[in-house]
Amino acid sequence: MLDTTDTPLKALLRRRKPGYSLEAPFYTSPEIFDADMEVIFGRHWIFVGVDPDIPEPGDAMSLDIGKNAIIVVRDDDNEVRAFHNVCRHRGARLVLDYKTTVGNLVCRYHSWTYGLDGKLLFAEHMGEGFNAACHGLKPVHVRSLEGLIFVCLSDDPPADFDVMAAKMAPYLAPHDLKNAKVAFEKDIIEPGNWKLTMENNRECYHCAGNHPELTVPLFAYGFGFAPEELDEHERAEAESYDKLLKASHREWESCGFPSEMIEHLDDMVTGFRTERLPLAGDGESHTSDTRAACRKLLGRINDPKHGALHFWTQPNSWHHFMSDHAVVFSVLPLDAERSLLRTKWLVHKDAVEGVDYDVENLVAVWDATNDQDSTLVGYCQEGARSPAYEPGPYSPHTEMLVDKFCNWYVGRMAEHLGR
Known part of the structure; x- marks a missing residue:
């Protein structure tokens, strides 16, 4: 358990300056990493996968x-369940x-044997007094939100x-998503603290100079800009984008596709943000030519x-849902650095590779974007190790959501530590 007395971590939390990046120990300290794992990843809803990861009963x-x-x-009743991967006999995975x-x-x-509901079904040679009902698997709270699976380790x-x-x-x-399939997935190890990975995701200030592939399907004015720095032509483009956004929202919502922004990144325990944006x-899609990557569209969508649709959750995920496919991302900390x-790419379950x-x-x-971001996160991690590092100011126009991530993190840590 965390120490409730005054600690260096509490002092760091107290002096955090809003609008600025965190101090170096938040990115480098093994002790703070341990606190992150107990408080943030041990007590909040963590995105871990999708229903198509376990589509049939018995899939694990x-x-x-x-x-x-x-x-x-997935159990025999088609319900998603989660357990600690620890045998109740002698702890083997x-x-x-x-x-x-x-x-x-x-x-x-x-050979201790458990049902898909976690109940102990078989344990040989345990004697007459052994009560199997007391030795089922320890459950973990789990929720599926329209096919996105979250777990919480807290009681x-x-x-x-x-x-x-x-x-x-x-x-x-x-x-x-429940009627989609995972067409491809890939793990990469980013050389940085999990907060740097999340902060990097929460802004596109860096996109123009670092993501030539990603910026093809994205509008330049969709992720923030400084109005006072625009020339006459750029102001006209920004106004055109704003009109397009509003018109698109009206059109999509008239077709039954909610689109308006909802943002609760730092004013809810389970922080999140969503909005549907034009491409x-x-x-049509997040592809190099902005055309749909899959001929068979998802769900009940009939127009590419x-x-x-963007959906972010605190503390560890972001997702993009297009008409033809979805991309879901989870960040799981390995150590302080x-x-x-x-990352998983999903298409309709009936789509055929090589055909659709x-x-x-x-x-x-x-x-490509993930590889580029991994390099950038590594640069930031290297900088955080330097004695010259000090918190720098966030752009109020393009990094306001990074600030909200840090607000959420500091708020959650402080509440649990009793700052």
Whole structure:
């Protein structure tokens, strides 16, 4: 448990200056990393995968959140369940593969056998007084939000997940992720603290100079700009984009696709943000030519030009839902200076590779962007180690959402530590 007395971490939290990046120990200290894992990743809803990761009863997926090994499984009633991946006999891991299909969960050490509901079904040679009912798998709270799977390791998970779910379900439902499939997924190890990965995602100030692929389908004025720096031509372009955004929202919402921005990044425990945005060029998808990457559209969508729905959650995810495919991202901390970025590309479950979509085209934009961002995060991590590092000011026009991420993080840490 965390020490409730005054600590260096509490002092750092107290003196955090709004509108500025965090002090170096937040990115480099193993002690603060341990606190992050206990407070942030141990007590909040963490995005870990999608329903298509475990589409059928008996399908299971394993993952680690810090020291916690987790199993996510679909049971015989088609419900998603989660358990600690720890046998109740002598602690061996039950599921060793990332993804697998099982009839029951069987420990390879001594064959203790659990049902998909976590109940202990078989334990040989345990004597007459042994009570199997007391030795089921330890459950983990799990929720599926229209196909996005979140877990919470706390015994008392934040109740405002229900608020987010109620607001987000109408936005996500048209894309029908439960009837999609994972066409491709990729893990990369980013050489930086998990907060640097998240901060990098929360702004596009860096995009123009670093993401030639990503900026093809994006409008330059969609992620913030300084109005006082625009010339007459640029002001006209910004005004045109604003008109396009408003017109697109009206059109999409008239077709049953909620689009208006909802933002609760730093005023809810389960912080989130969403908005549907128009795409540049042919305006269909996050591809190098901005055309749909998959012929078979998702869910009940019948027009490839319904823009891109963005959905961010605190502390560890961001997602993009287009008419033809979706890309989901999760960040799982490994240590104070390394993070796992897991990306999955989803298409309609009936889409056929090589006929309806080409994997290379499907993944090209975000595969390149992830590699570029990983390099940038590494630069920031190297800088945070330097004695010359000090918190720098965020741009009020293009980095306001980074500031909100830091506000949320500091607020959550401070509340649990009793600042």
